[in-house]
Amino acid sequence: MTSVRRRLVPYFLLGPGIIWLILFFAVPMYFMARLSLYSGTVFQGNLQFDWHWANFKDSLDLYHSQFVRSFIYAGAATLIALVISYPLAYAIAFKGGRWKNAMLLAVVAPFFTTYLIRTIAWETILSDQSPVVKVLTDVGLATNGHVLATAGAVIAGITYNFLPFMVLPLYASLERIDPALIEAGRDLYGSPAAVFRKVTLPLSAPGLVAGTLLTFIPAAGDYVNAFFLGAPNNQMIGNVIQDLYLKQTDYPAAAALSFILMALIMVVFVVYIRFAGSEALMGEEARP
Amino acid sequence: MTGAWRWLREHAINIYAGLAIAYLLIPIAVIIVFSFNDPAGKYNFNWVGFTLEHWRNAFGISDLNDALKTSIELAVLATVISTAIGTAMALALVRHEFVGRRPANFLIVVPMATPEVVMGASLLSMFLIYGIGLGFQTLLIAHVMFCISFVVVTVRSRLIGFDRSLEEAAQDLGADPWTTFRKVTFPLILPGIVAAALLAFALSIDDFVVSNFNSGTTVTFPLYIFGAAQRGIPVEVNVIATLLFLTTVCAMLFTVWQQRRAERMTQARPQQEGEPAIPIPAGSAASG
Numbered sequence: 181m182t183s184v185r186r187r188l189v190p191y192f193l194l195g196p197g198i199i200w201l202i203l204f205f206a207v208p209m210y211f212m213a214r215l216s217l218y219s220g221t222v223f224q225g226n227l228q229f230d231w232h233w234a235n236f237k238d239s240l241d242l243y244h245s246q247f248v249r250s251f252i253y254a255g256a257a258t259l260i261a262l263v264i265s266y267p268l269a270y271a272i273a274f275k276g277g278r279w280k281n282a283m284l285l286a287v288v289a290p291f292f293t294t295y296l297i298r299t300i301a302w303e304t305i306l307s308d309q310s311p312v313v314k315v316l317t318d319v320g321l322a323t324n325g326h327v328l329a330t331a332g333a334v335i336a337g338i339t340y341n342f343l344p345f346m347v348l349p350l351y352a353s354l355e356r357i358d359p360a361l362i363e364a365g366r367d368l369y370g371s372p373a374a375v376f377r378k379v380t381l382p383l384s385a386p387g388l389v390a391g392t393l394l395t396f397i398p399a400a401g402d403y404v405n406a407f408f409l410g411a412p413n414n415q416m417i418g419n420v421i422q423d424l425y426l427k428q429t430d431y432p433a434a435a436a437l438s439f440i441l442m443a444l445i446m447v448v449f450v451v452y453i454r455f456a457g458s459e460a461l462m463g464e465e466a467r468p
Numbered sequence: 469m470t471g472a473w474r475w476l477r478e479h480a481i482n483i484y485a486g487l488a489i490a491y492l493l494i495p496i497a498v499i500i501v502f503s504f505n506d507p508a509g510k511y512n513f514n515w516v517g518f519t520l521e522h523w524r525n526a527f528g529i530s531d532l533n534d535a536l537k538t539s540i541e542l543a544v545l546a547t548v549i550s551t552a553i554g555t556a557m558a559l560a561l562v563r564h565e566f567v568g569r570r571p572a573n574f575l576i577v578v579p580m581a582t583p584e585v586v587m588g589a590s591l592l593s594m595f596l597i598y599g600i601g602l603g604f605q606t607l608l609i610a611h612v613m614f615c616i617s618f619v620v621v622t623v624r625s626r627l628i629g630f631d632r633s634l635e636e637a638a639q640d641l642g643a644d645p646w647t648t649f650r651k652v653t654f655p656l657i658l659p660g661i662v663a664a665a666l667l668a669f670a671l672s673i674d675d676f677v678v679s680n681f682n683s684g685t686t687v688t689f690p691l692y693i694f695g696a697a698q699r700g701i702p703v704e705v706n707v708i709a710t711l712l713f714l715t716t717v718c719a720m721l722f723t724v725w726q727q728r729r730a731e732r733m734t735q736a737r738p739q740q741e742g743e744p745a746i747p748i749p750a751g752s753a754a755s756g
Contacts (some may be wrong), residue, residue, distance in 0.1 A: 190564035193556040194572055197616050200553060201575050204613040205582075208590035215593040264488055271485035285720070286489045292716040293496055294674050296693045297709045300701065301495035304502065304513050343492065393581070401583020404676065408697070418585040418677075425589055425681065431596065438589040442582065449581045 209442070216435035227431065235436040243420050243437060250416040251444075253331065253406075254399035257338035261346040261395050262388075264339070269350035269387075270380075274359070287347050295341065299408045302337050303328065306409065329411035337405035342398055346391040353387025354380070393452050397445055417441055496713065503706035510700030522703040526711070529704050535692035536708060542604065542688060543672040546611035551665045553612070554619025555657075561620070562627040580617045587614060588681030595682065602684030610682050611675060615668040622667055626660025659727035666719055673712070 216235055220226035240247075272283045290298060305312050306327040316322040327333050357380065365375035403418030410416075417437060424434035476483075502512055506519035527533055561572070579587065591610055595602060634656070638648040676690035683691055693705055 187566070190560040190566040193560035193564070197553040197557040197620070198572060198575060200613060201579065201616060204591065204609050205579050205587070206575065208587075208594040211594040211597050212586075212590035215597065264491070267481055268485050268488040271481045275482055275485070281724070283485065283489060285717075286492055288720075289496060289713075289717070290492055291670060291674075292713045292720070293499055294690055294693065294709055294712065296676055296690050296697075297499055297705065298495050300693070300697070301498040301502075304498055305495065307513050309514055340491075340495065397581055397583060401585040403585060418583070421585050421589055422677075422680065425592060431593070434589065435593055438586050442586045442590075445581070445583060445586070449578075 212435050212442075213439055215431055216439045218432040218435075220432075222429045222431065232432065235432045236440070239433040239436045240440070242433075243417065246415055246417045246420050247440070249414070250400050250418070250441075253335050253338060253416060254396050254402075256335050257342065257399050258346075258392050258396045260335070260339045261343050262392060265343060265346040265350055265391065266388075269347050269354050272347075272351050273354040273357075284351070287344050287351075290341070291344060296404060296408075298341060299337055299404055302333075302340065303408050306333050306336070328409060329414070331410070331414055333409040334406050334414050334416075337409045338399045338402055341402075341405065342395045345394040345398070349390040349394065350384060350387040353384045353390075357383045389452060393448070396448070400445065401441060499706055499713070500710050503703060503710050505703060505706075507703065512701060512703050512706065522707050526704055526707045529702055531687070532689075532692055532702065532704060532708070535687045535689050538604070538686060539673050539689035542607055542611060543669050545608055546615055546672040547665050547668045549608075550612045550615035550619050550668045551661060554616045554664060554668075555623050555661055557616070557620045558623035558627055562624055576617050576620050579614060580621075584614075584675075584677035588678040591678070592681040602682055603686045606682045606684070607679055607686060607688070610678050611672045614675070614678060615671055618667050618671060619664040622664035623657065623660045626657050626663075630656065656730070659723060659730050662723050662726070666716075666723060670716060 214229060217229060217231050217233065218227055218235075219230050219232035220228055268287075272280060272287075276283055304310065307313070308325060308328065313322055313325065313327050316327060317325045327336075361379055361383070362375055365379045366372075370378065401418050403416055403422055406414050406416045406419050421434050421438050421441070424430045424437070502515070503522060504518050504520065505512055505515055506517040506521065507514070508516050557572075557576070560566070561569070588610070591606070591613075592602075594600075595606055600606065635648050635652050638652045639645075643651065674690065675688075676694060679688050679691055680694065687695070689708075693701060696702065696705070
């Protein structure tokens with residue numbers, strides 16, 4: 181009797197959360213898929229489910245450029261975030277000393293301000309009168325003295341907003357490297373570059389993969405940065421989805437586009453799981 | 469000269485880290501500085517002059533107050549529910565062997581790897597198909613949903629580094645499982661639970677994308693900002709953002725302090741050299 185009860189304990193503990201996630205995460209995915217096969221419009225009042233596969237083709241025909249743009253912007257932002265984050269994470273992990281906690285606090289600090297206000301702050305920083313734009317114009321990086329309402333501004337905003345997602349996993353995996361391994365590399369006459377390439381970089385690979393994924397996924401679905409920092413021709417797929425759902429109430433097309441976005445993200449995600457294992461993403465590995 | 473050059477070479481990475489951290493903090497500085505601005509028109513983008521007017525009037529805009537009140541109520545409820553549910557799940561995953569661990573893990577990880585726009589859109593699809601009215605209750609459902617995974621990951625990382633001999637000692641001394649949990653386990657993992665609750669609160673109060681889909685006519689703080697963006701955001705928004713920022717930083721420092729104290733008192737988990745005291749949110753868990 182007690183052993184049966186003991187075996188049921190984990191299910192009681194997991195139950196409420198799993199039910200919540202099934203009801204309000206998994207089941208809605210099914211309804212989104214279903215809605216993407218509806219035909220008709222809200223205005224005509226003839227919205228109904230009839231396996232209307234054409235929604236997928238029609239919406240892709242109309243909005244494939246926003247899809248491509250989302251992935252290009254997200255890819256560029258991920259790459260820039262990686263270039264900025266790696267040396268920063270390295271410095272915190274190996275050179276931080278007593279400043280380590282303060283530096284980590286600074287990295288997560290942007291999370292303590294509202295996402296929208298952070299993005300609007302960039303609107304201020306990149307506005308035409310700002311000193312930053314003057315400098316960028318002087319060195320020839322901003323054409324016509326404009327930065328706002330360009331692809332560059334959107335990518336810069338995305339890079340900034342998701343940077344902590346890159347820094348933290350990189351830091352966590354770099355911090356775990358035994359400095360003795362790096363010393364050993366130097367003792368064996370490895371040049372600093374060789375030691376980095378053969379020791380540090382491979383050992384930080386889990387953080388690298390996790391960081392790029394955690395930056396890329398929210399970036400690809402983002403529409404706040406494009407909304408505030410971009411022009412109409414910088415619209416990403418997120419802008420289209422929210423516009424179709426909330427303004428034009430073209431639910432079937434909107435659902436089809438979100439479904440495609442989710443499917444593409446899941447492909448990226450599953451490839452990652454194959455590569456790194458789900459345990460790594462959950463932090464389930466026992467720490468040494 | 470060569471001395472200066474060598475110094476520069478040795479400290480290059482620290483200087484770089486300093487610059488990267490400055491980059492992370494600049495928008496926050498902009499938000500704070502512009503809360504003292506006295507803009508000429510309705511747009512708070514250019515620095516005009518210093519005033520304390522908006523700090524005195526911080527809670528003088530009734531729409532903004534209502535939105536803030538809604539956001540705080542929502543965040544408190546979402547935090548309480550998701551922390552309770554998520555902690556139970558973390559306990560089940562770390563402490564118990566059971567069939568179905570892999571699918572449970574999967575269901576917890578996938579929401580963290582789903583773009584917010586897809587989560588918002590899929591929930592809205594379900595609410596639309598069932599004809600469920602949007603409002604505070606749908607927002608609460610959504611917020612609890614996206615907070616759960618982050619709570620599980622945060623509490624779980626605390627449970628993994630946990631010395632179980634303390635619990636065994638309690639049981640050897642005749643404590644029943646519930647007493648052991650109440651008197652030993654719970655106080656020890658409390659800092660982890662507090663960190664998770666803080667994270668859930670921050671995620672909820674900051675959420676724009678999912679809320680934008682499922683709010684109906686209910687207005688939260690980020691939704692107020694979005695609505696105000698077109699007609700000019702009042703400076704009071706910057707004041708409140710600054711207050712929120714300071715509150716969160718204080719709460720964070722308090723948690724770190726408490727965690728240190730708990731560790732000192734129990735010596736359950738002697739802090740390792742260089743182990744970060746900052747409870748790293750979100751992606752941290754994703755390190756391998």
